[in-house]
Amino acid sequence: MIKPNKYLTSITMVLSMVIIKNSAADDLSIGAAVAIKNSPYKGVSSKASPLPFVDYDSSYFFIHGLGAGVHIYKDDHNEFNLLGNYSPMEFKPGDSDDPQLKELYKRKSTIMAGFSYIHHDVWGLIHANIMRDTSGVTNGMTSDVGYSYRFEWDKFQLTPGVGVSWSSKKQNEYYYGISQQESRRSGLNTYDPNDSLSPYLQMTLDYPFLTNWKASINVRYSALSSDVKNSPMVDKSDMSSLGIGVNYKF
Template sequence: MIIKKNLLIAAALFSTSSAMADEFSLGAGAVFNESPYKGYNENTSAVPLISYEGDHFYVRQTAAGWIVWKDSKNEISLTAAWMPLHFDPDDNDDHAMKQLDERKASVFLGGAYYRHEHWGSLKFAVGADAMDESGGVVGELSYFHPLRMERLTLTPSVGVFYYDESFNDYYYGVSGSESRRSGLNEYAAGDSWSPYIGLSAKYQLTQSLFVNASAVYTVLPDDVKNSPMVDRDDSFVLMTGMSWRF
């Protein structure tokens, strides 16, 4: 099963639609993802949908946070997020890609700041690789604005992710030994900014049952798309599912 970093963005969009204090929801869904790596076809995978919003703690799919300060417009939290991006050469169909080393998923620890206004919300976040797989640092600046109707909530969003040199080189670089084994050119990736746009939807079927959907389109930066491991200029992910609010 291949789950790429866009899943992290799409999952986060599910949690931006009308979160309330002490709200817990659990469900299941499916994600369709176009991998940027060569040798991977489009993948559809089952995923759990988990969300909890409390006064001091939250779980927003692949991220958890401890709120250290909050008022009507601001929220500062310490965060732990699962970065599902990984590469398994055994799952790849390309002969050269099968000769490369595995890239593993990791946990990133950091912090997040939200600013809520009538025109929408801003998010600033940063995290560092706590498992030292890449040793990298990632950051995010994003804007989202829930549009609430009677049963439907639409949340358009736009943002940019920052990935430092260590992160990109681990996931997209090709070492000298890998180059000799695979025939791919040796490649060292630098840091990058990756913009994205997204849209999520939540529709209330009953008092407790919801249908969820989100789509995210990402433009791959030069330091990623110039990698010999990559054969795309962009990436797309679609997630759908159902959840039950307790």
């Protein structure tokens, strides 16, 4: 059984980029993907991770990758949803080759819950959500707002998207801050980040083949905010990911 980890994030983007759906009720898709995502932390290498994927949507309930929830309201163009999702962001000191980062404490993944809004029309799709940690790990909040548009050539579907992600101060303190105790252990300076905005670009290419099968390729680029990239734990100014997957729609 494959344990959830930070590379699961890419699976959601591979097969359901920002919940881009225009499906009938009770749609079910299953599949698998290979995802590669670089870590913002010093000395932590990129890894490829094969993972399963499930996507289900009915008139009242849905599962999209790492998230599940209920439709509070849904019509031909709008969705208001109550949702929860597993947030796989984490830091394991043993994964880093940096001797100072090995002296820091572990940062755990968590469960987020909140609300989302989706509107889709002939001119594209907009989405927005606001989420809060529910497990007491970070006590922080995140939000994401974006726009995407799908182009079609024969069987090929190309969907570029743009957006911005927000993380609260508490969220950033947990994943990128360094306490006085950690500073004494590691020799790194203490660090207390504020909230942050991270713009991103992404592109998904879908290719239906045979009957009910679809292959997908997704790439995403995010620019890290100064409050994140200035952390002594971080040695990058951006992050990128690549995912390749295939799924079958019942």
